[in-house]
Amino acid sequence: MTTDGFLNLNKPAGMTSHDCVGRVRRLLKLKRVGHGGTLDPAVTGVLPIALGKATRLLQFLQHNKAYRGTIRFGLITATDDLEGEIIHSRPVPELSLEKVQSALPNFIGKIEQFPPSFSAVQVGGKRLYELARKGETVEVAARNVEVFRLEILDWRSGDFPELDLAIACGAGTYIRAIARDLGALLNAGGTLACLTRTESSGFSIDQSLSFEELELQLQENKFCPILPAQVLGHLGAIVLSPEYTKRWFQGQRLPIAEIMENRKVEKNLSISSSSLLQVYNEDNQFLGIGQVVTSDTSSILAPQIVF
Structure with a gap:
């Protein structure tokens, strides 16, 4: 069985993308393993994994991505998600779905974003999360990103209302930044409560494998890497x-x-x-x-x- 190809991994919560690469490397007994598109530890979903010689093809994969996420209003955190320290908490029961709907068009199309303070963006050779953990504050330039689609999936009212969204976007888009900026625009505060990547680099969550499913396929000698032709169709x-x-x-x-x-x-x-x-x-x-x-x-x- 050739191991030169791709694995569509359904990343679990609590693992870094680097952790996932290490576990795949051990399971497949393979030295050359890489991933396309880092996911934060709390985020689940599609993590493209390249195996063997296919690691050289990561740069040629498609860049568009899609997510399902939940924004919780009334909260502002240091990391723009629930992993960080709460900076501000204020019930906003008056916030309505109609107000949210009227604000969403501001986040569709080509927009400018300031990356979250706790992110992998590099400044002066160091990542922002490294500087943030040391208490250092640095100025980061806004980045141009593109959001193709924002679709409301569900709305739950209350003191801390929650909005479920389906998001399709280009590379480099921070969903945490959308949650933060939408909350700010509504004068309510907002943070990302949970996030799943549903599509990345031509891979879909519907065809992804969990670690448990991968291990079972390996035990039964049924695992077959995805061939380059299947993901380079663009x-x-x-x-x-x-x-x-x-x-x-x-x-x-x-x-x-x-x-x-x-x-x-x-x-x-x-x-x-x-x-x-x-x-x-x-x-x-x-x-x-x-x-x-x-x-x-x-x-x-x-x-x-x-x-």
Whole structure:
């Protein structure tokens, strides 16, 4: 069984992403293991894990993500979630769903966010959570992020009302920051009560495996890593003849025009300068990732990752 591929892990609460990598490494007896998209220890859900040579492909995965989260109003914490010290607590029974609905459009589209003080963002070579734990306060520039969708799933009124949301967003978006800023806009205070990542890098929670399910599959010799082709579908693909396959493995830059003239091009391939392409041989074996480099006279396929 090949171990070069991906694992769609359903991360449990209480573990860091690094902890998850270590446990997968031990279970599979594999040295090369990496993850795509860090999750806070309290957050559950999809954590893409790359195995073996597939660790080199993490940079080529899709960047969009989706979450299910709960925002609790009336609370402000040091970490913008329930893991941190409570800075302010005030019942807000007057807060209504209608007020929340009117405020949500401010958080859809391209927006600016200040990362939470306790986050992995680096300033001066140190992560914000390291500085925050030392009591150091630093100024962090706002970051441009994009939120594609905010859908209300449920609303529970009371002294500390709670809002359940489905969120689809681009890379780098902090859901904790949305909870904090929405609470501030409503003059109520807000913090993230719980969060589950439902989609990441082309992986969905519906097809994810818990550690218990992974262990059972390994015991029954049924575990099969997800192949690169299953998660790189956002990239075009090109098939090489045996001659060009040999040259590919030698690290040569290949003429696109000759390849297209002699061999089929698949998956609605649209070639432009800087396009990234999956590369396969005629037996549909994944050979790596190439980049199209275009000049005034020709276009070539330059190897980026050779499997």
